[in-house]
Amino acid sequence: MNSPRGALWMARALASARAPATEPLTSGPHDAAMMGEALALAEVARALGEVPVGAVVFRSATGEVVGRGYNRREVDKDPAAHAELIAVREAARRTGDWRLTGCTLAVTLEPCAMCAGLIVNARLDRVVYGADDPKAGAARSVARLLDHPRLNHRAPFTPGVMGGACGEILREFFRSLRRGNATPGV
């Protein structure tokens, strides 16, 4: 490490490697509050029998929320109705610009390849997410698309923000499904 930034990165990487899943890891002043909003939206999804994932788009500087979304695949019969996609589309409508420069996305679950592609196309500043998705995550778990060096835009990401709570709502949902208390076939 020959620079203060490099040293900071290394310190964060080591902290991340050692931290338990429940320990929040934040790098922006609004990260935790925005993840709280995203978790509340995940609860809305759960109440509808959807896999509980929630997302918000907020102005990076002020924390003003400009887009909200939760997973609606079942109710909309739409394979693309992921929380991030709905939040990003609402943010573009409300800001009047498809370029969401100056905005950050907070989402309870690591974005999939479709949503990571959308995030890059929307030119979002950054992504904050809660739980890793070992089966479909395209930030770092299955693929690494958000900050791919060959792409024309890169969105740095902060994983593990309220990761314990974000993972638990999903685990509880699937436990409930196995007990037969929620909509089957998800």
Ligand SMILES: [Zn+2]
């Ligand atoms: Zn997705």
